[in-house]
Amino acid sequence: MNTTSVRRTHIVLIPGFVGFDALGQVHYYAGVTELLGAWKVQNPRAPHVSLHYFDNFPTASVALRATRLAQYLAKRYARGEFAPGDRIAVVGHSTGGLDIRRALDELANRTIAVDGRAEVSGQDVLKLVDRLVFVSVPHYGTNLADAACKIRATIQVMLKGGEKSLGLNREALTHLRSHLPNTKSGLLLAVADALNESDEDSGGFDGDKAAEREARSQLSLFLDHIGKDFGIIADLRSYVAGLDGPSPAHYSLAHRETELARWKNLGISTRSYATIVSRRHAAEPSLLRLLPLFDHGAPLLDKGSEAWRIASDLPLLSGPLSLLGTGVVAAPLLLVLAAAVHHRPSALFELFHAVCADPAGLFADPASLGEHSRRPDVVDFVTREKKLAASIAVGDSDGVVNTLSMLWPYDPSDPDRHQSFLVESDHGDIIGHYAEDRLAAPLPGGRKYYAYDFFPSGSGFDTKLFREVWHDIFEFCVN
Secondary structure, three states: OOOOOOOOEEEEEEOOOOOOOEEOOEEOOOOHHHHHHHHHHHOOOHHHEEEEEOOOOOOOOHHHHHHHHHHHHHHHHHOOOOOOOOEEEEEEEOHHHHHHHHHHHHHHHOEEEEOOOEEEEHHHHHOOEEEEEEEOOOOOOOHHHHHHHHOHHHHHHHHHHHHHHHHHOHHHHHHHHHOOOOOOOHHHHHHHHHHHHHOOOOOOOHHHHHHHHHHHHHHHHHHHHHHHOOOHHHHOOOOOOOOOOOOHHHOOHHHHHHHHHHHHHHOOEEEEEEEEOOHHHOOOHHHHHHHHHHHHHHHHHHHHHHHHHHHHOOOOOHHHHHHHHHHHHHHHHHHHHHHHHHHOOOHHHHHHHHHHHOOOOOOOOHHHHOOOOOOOEEEEOOOOOEEEHHHOOOOOEOOOOEHHHHOOOOOOOOHHHEEEEEEEOOOOHHHOOOOOEEOOOOOOOOOOEEEOOOOOOOOOOOHHHHHHHHHHHHHHHHO
């Protein structure tokens, strides 16, 4: 009997902002499991590679999300899923990359209790980590978060109203769903699918009805989390010189150097995939001209929303104001958004892209901070040609994160340990949401799709590039 031990590689996928593993049948990393299967057929070491999906609170602070991630990794270790001699590769998209950095800091300094009395040394877990992959990660924040902070209360009121409506008035939602227009908007298709999937059919099979109840509870909990905890927005704000905050996006240069030194001592290598939508798809000048109006009007809108939120939390007013708030505050804003993306599916991307490109935005070129702030050049993923970071403008983005914010880490004393690639992609494309893909076997009256094009950006990202990027990630994780 062959008792030779096998060194296993565990690839752990971490979701980003408003992230989840699966919400009903829609997956954050859409199609990645299928790509791993295809890649394993071609790779002789494939039988010893496994994929893990981590579910997290969608909009909690990075500190809370990172603590949950550290506990997740420690629990897998305590249960023997991760064993001494195994390798862990952690992949984070967007805010998920910040969660990884903060979680590694925690593992370096903590003993973690799991499953009651089991204790795990964070250092023991950390010794297994040898690959980090950062995909579209805002290492220095983004202009979009600065703008969202200005209407934080308004966003929460809308989402809280949606959660209450889901729980209290399913008939109204069923009516709304039936009147959602046939649309080319991936965002509206996703909304329709979420409502379809969570609407329990009294005439269905028991198994189908149970799945529908589960989907409804997942959606309700998802909206409830967002409505009550929006700490992540402050953690994604643009870095300001001299700051050393709790979010890795706000770590000082000295703190970042400590991170790099620890990773080097542990033998950890990183790979970053910075995403960008070319300037030919840049926001229309008219949108940029409207941004000052938003800056002036946002404080007034948010003060009104905050006052409504506080009043609706009072015992005597919570019932009527919460229900009324769904119609008075949330509904008009949501209807305007729905109408805009129905008539122009790219509207949301164009708006976000304009905010990232705002010349009055707080995001600044990290190059001014020092040699550890960003890589001096980046490799074009398709052509494999070097591209100077200086050729990337401060306002360039993937529609959500300013691209220069993604060009970290970099260690001038060991540049090959931290490679960066530039990919023509919007923020959702690279995780599989670049087109509407139907489920293989949808339930009658339920969800139809498992992937959506949330941000129609004209980036040109396609299935071929999706496969090449993720096969490259898999190769890096095992080598």
